[in-house]
Amino acid sequence: MNASSLPYAVLILLVELGVGSLAIATIFDARRQVTAGYVKAAAITVLAIAVLAVAVGAGLRAEPELDGYALRTRWLAPLRLAVGGFAVIAAVYMVAAFVERHRAAVAVGGAGAGVGVAALVLLAAVVAAPAWSYVGTLASLLASAAVLGGALAAMMWGHWYLTSGRLPKEPMEQMSLVVLGALVLQGVLVLAGSVLPAREVPLSEGFGVGLVQNPAFWLRISVGLLFPTLLAWLAWRAARIRGMMSATGLLYIALGAVLAGEVLARGLLFSTGLAV
Numbered sequence: 001m002n003a004s005s006l007p008y009a010v011l012i013l014l015v016e017l018g019v020g021s022l023a024i025a026t027i028f029d030a031r032r033q034v035t036a037g038y039v040k041a042a043a044i045t046v047l048a049i050a051v052l053a054v055a056v057g058a059g060l061r062a063e064p065e066l067d068g069y070a071l072r073t074r075w076l077a078p079l080r081l082a083v084g085g086f087a088v089i090a091a092v093y094m095v096a097a098f099v100e101r102h103r104a105a106v107a108v109g110g111a112g113a114g115v116g117v118a119a120l121v122l123l124a125a126v127v128a129a130p131a132w133s134y135v136g137t138l139a140s141l142l143a144s145a146a147v148l149g150g151a152l153a154a155m156m157w158g159h160w161y162l163t164s165g166r167l168p169k170e171p172m173e174q175m176s177l178v179v180l181g182a183l184v185l186q187g188v189l190v191l192a193g194s195v196l197p198a199r200e201v202p203l204s205e206g207f208g209v210g211l212v213q214n215p216a217f218w219l220r221i222s223v224g225l226l227f228p229t230l231l232a233w234l235a236w237r238a239a240r241i242r243g244m245m246s247a248t249g250l251l252y253i254a255l256g257a258v259l260a261g262e263v264l265a266r267g268l269l270f271s272t273g274l275a276v
Helices: 006-030 036-058 073-098 102-127 134-164 170-195 215-240 244-272
Strands: none
Touching (some): 006 036, 006 073, 006 102, 006 134, 006 170, 036 073, 036 102, 036 134, 073 102, 102 134, 134 170, 170 215, 170 244
């Protein structure tokens, strides 16, 4: 990944993490499976991520290409508006969470998740031109949001459980399954992205190294997909027997692995045009 594409990669990561976290927290709050304190912590986390995303998005330069990687910069202005709207709604969500207005928090959280998905749709529009498919790129962003948001939300619930020991284990089980399912979907999309050719090859052409010979690709597969899939499965098994300390620790590692995998994936996208 070159320096010019780094802000775009960081923005993608932040939006995925923020949207996924808000969506998961809202879904479990709507089902009354999590505590008010957990929702407050999630709201603070989402707002912090959203503010960082706004700052990164504001600094993006409207260049038609990044070292030969074509961008559709006409979508940048709507993207900034969507990310800004997500941050505003995240702030309202935090207020609703702190005054413990359950219905309002769920409604605002759902609206924020919708605006966040719109931001991902626009992000895909900006960066997907060289990749094999716009739909495939968008699906990859959405799956990544589910993985990152699910891992962060589950890890936080594990901490909440450990402070009490009397909370239900089902949220951890179900969040772990969300992560596991999203990782499986990611695996399918990575396979498609590595087999189907890019529509436009960047000037860097993967720095002269084919995808199969590129160590970053295999790190993406092993560290970013296979390893966290195993960890998510083990976390689910641990949660079923109330091994919440083990499950939380496993999800800590899984979150770090999927973050590393996302960085590698976006680096490969901007250097090869392949959405892996």
